[in-house]
Amino acid sequence: MKNPLLLGCKGCGSAIVQFAYAVAGLSLDYEEVDYSPGSPTRDRLLAVNPLGQVPSLVLPDGRVVTESLAIVHLVNDAAPTAGLIPPAGDPARMTFYRWAVFLVAAVYPTFTYGDDAKKWVGGDEAAGKALRASTDLQRQASLRQLEEACGAPHFLGARFSAIDLYLGAMCSWRPGRKWWQANAPKLLAAATKAREKPELKTIVEREFG
Secondary structure: OOOOEEEEOOOOOHHHHHHHHHHHOOOOEEEEOOOOOOOOOHHHHHHHOOOOOOOEEEOOOOOEEEOHHHHHHHHHHHOHHHOOOOOOOOOHHHHHHHHHHHHHHHHHHHHHHHOOHHHHHOOOHHHHHHHHHHHHHHHHHHHHHHHHHOOOOEOEEOEOOHHHHHHHHHOOOOOOHHHHHHHOHHHHHHHHHHHOOHHHHHHHHHHHO
16 A cells, blocks of 8 residues: 655755654655755746645545644644643643644744745845745744643653654754743753654654754
């Protein structure tokens, strides 16, 4: 039977999906793509996901799933004992949903609009720099909010969840681990705890090493 195929790029949000599959013990094929305009693999990615974003998952039957949290749900349905999402009826479930959606709705867009900021302001270099600066500040504010809600040793306290996998990837992105250590040490501790899972070692080294 064919495995799902993940289109991703090194060090990007596709690492979160790789983490989820590894924790769940599920097989996954991987194809490296460059989402940058003009790259030789750009058309390949656009054919799967018109937004030209990763992660993009192609299921064995040809259906496509995008958006990392949707893919995490797919993995959780296939392997609920992996603990990616607290089960229905568990009080931790609502806390998980609040902060998992906060990550993808409040934090993630600051990268979407800040990474190539002048793209969103008609190519204006000065406006792009201003947008990049403002999204960086907004991200830091959102991370501080997450820090206040963070438990130990995992984000949800004693319970591991997919939120820890998000943190495990994001701690390598702007503003960087030094900022996290100074301003969000609980988040960094949860991220580091997730990265230390034996099944994630190879992925962490490949994506962020």
